[in-house]
Amino acid sequence: MATNKMDPADEPPPLLWGLDPVFSAFAKLYIRDILEMAESTQVPGIYFYNLHPIFKVDILGTVVYKRERDDFFCYGVDDGTGVINCLCWKNDLLKQHGKPSGWGKHSDDAEGDFNVAAELEKLQQFQYSQCHLDIGELLRVRGPVKTSRQQREIMASTYYKVNDPMMAVQIEWMMEVPELYRQCYDKPFKLHPDASGEPAMSTLSKATNIIRDFLKQKSVVRFRPYDVLDLLHPLVPEQPRTDSAGEPVAGPSACQQARQLLKEALQILQDEGIVYRKLKSQDEVYQVTIHDKDLLIAIKDIIREDCRREKYAEKGCHLLHILSAVRQRYSLNVSKAALELVLKSLECNSDIVSTSDNYYTMF
């Protein structure tokens, strides 16, 4: 195991610790690993298991050592791999009274009578029994790891006796922990799955983003596919494709691939309503929806006129009503997504007002 031989220079910077999900969890580590973890040289109280920053743990084990002080219990917990001291603070109740006296003095109360004082006492009694363990009993402790006087210990933030007469809890724990190690603690934490630091993205979504950014930056109003084809060339590998034997393989050329990619990307942009074709003709012209002044004016006119009609005066026009009117008066090819984009931008400019979900009016 390389945990305690870690080079301090390998420590991940503290800024990144919080990004490791193990950091904010109570790690269910074996006690041996808790005892052997290397402590951070930068921040005391933080430990590293396999480069995972750890400061709080969750353990289950048999109490094999016990010491009681005024303020706390000190339990030695053994999980079969190691023994660690757990500092378990007494709450005020345990501290003041020690063992609460006078237990059972309400026992002769009439049955069925709900006595708050008696119930509270029962609760206290239960709490006492949960915190007061003897050697041989099973204890579960969660809390931060501390090193005091060169000894590692757990400062319990929660601790309780586990009632496990048939070892079901212990067996479950023994089965679960190796799985957690395999899936989580023993896997190194990698911040960047990709060497370049970019999230993995398909060529198609890259192509779509390139066109989208281009249209936005240049405030394009309308374009033809060959106007933007050049933008996609960097995404298509230039080298001729070869098979395993090194022979060139017949296949689509780079130009054809780029054209195909463009076609798919434009389809996505159309589906999103970012572009649309006013006329479906041989000449492929795409309108950029929110830069199409005529469309904006047409939609505003429709809303203004229809809201004067009695039927729509109060509530405004519904999205689908506007859509069918736009298709009748302006262009058959305006999609619902495109209309929604325009309505959103008109609303942002306070040209129109939405009265309720999907209803729009104009003053």
Add this chain to the structure above:
Amino acid sequence: MLPAAAAFCFPWEINSVEVEEGKSVRTFGRLVSYDWDESRASLWAQQGSTEHPVTINTAYVEPFDPIIGAQYLALGEVEKAESVGVMVRARVLTCVDGVNVALLQKAIAVQRSFFRERESS
């Protein structure tokens, strides 16, 4: 001072040479006899068709209420005295009657195979 960690040890492994004197172990078995004069209990565990006995010295855990025939879990140190043979001086002896022994054995095997896997990698 804290005692040493007690790892699970199958009853049939305690008699083997690998388990040294003084080693802390936890083991389990069915209580078949208890001799309070000698502070000695006998646990039996089955592996396949053979029964394996483990002698437990109960001096540290007395008084205890023996339930003959029940499953017990013992945690303590191995002693190899010439006169009595191999014995576990129990620090903890708990009745765990009703435990799923097959599942417990599987859980021990799972844990061991994980440690082996980790050490070899």
